[in-house]
Amino acid sequence: MQAWVTMVVTLATLTVAPVDAKIYERCELAMKLEKAGLNGFKGYSIEDWLCMAHYESGFDTSFVDHNPDGSSEYGIFQLNSAWWCNNGVTPTQNLCHMECRDLLNRHILDDILCARQVASSKNGMTAWDSWTRHCSGHYLSEWLKGCNMHAKSDSKKVNS
Numbered sequence: 001m002q003a004w005v006t007m008v009v010t011l012a013t014l015t016v017a018p019v020d021a022k023i024y025e026r027c028e029l030a031m032k033l034e035k036a037g038l039n040g041f042k043g044y045s046i047e048d049w050l051c052m053a054h055y056e057s058g059f060d061t062s063f064v065d066h067n068p069d070g071s072s073e074y075g076i077f078q079l080n081s082a083w084w085c086n087n088g089v090t091p092t093q094n095l096c097h098m099e100c101r102d103l104l105n106r107h108i109l110d111d112i113l114c115a116r117q118v119a120s121s122k123n124g125m126t127a128w129d130s131w132t133r134h135c136s137g138h139y140l141s142e143w144l145k146g147c148n149m150h151a152k153s154d155s156k157k158v159n160s
């Protein structure tokens with residue numbers, strides 16, 4: 001009896017257990033992005049990435065949004081199920097060869113690698129509407145304010 005109850009409780013817990021998500025702190029995300037080599041990648045700065053991710057997801061890896069066309073967008077960079085990942089529902093190109101649910105956990109290296117692919121495609125970061133609207137052509141240095149980063153443009157002077 002006791003074992004049975006334990007099993008039912010365990011199953012119920014597993015069923016409702018949320019993904020291991022995380023809301024990233026701005027500077028922590030900045031460091032992850034820099035480590036992954038995104039500073040200057042395709043001409044975009046860490047600030048571009050921070051600004052985009054902020055307006056896309058509020059740095060929340062668990063964020064999912066649904067589009068009128070039936071596709072959905074996943075995670076900190078809001079990657080679309082019609083193009084970049086497979087959610088088992090949307091007909092997809094799955095260009096990043098991954099499950100959309102893997103974009104919802106706290107481990108974002110796979111998200112970053114997929115987002116790099118998006119930025120490498122012909123539209124660059126204009127693939128993200130929020131980047132076009134809120135970040136492109138804006139003064140972005142505030143995004144790295146207070147972060148102890150090597151990505152700042154003045155870091156080159158330190159060693160010369």
Ligand SMILES: [Ca+2]
Pocket residue numbers: 102103104105106107108109110111
């Ligand atoms: Ca992930």
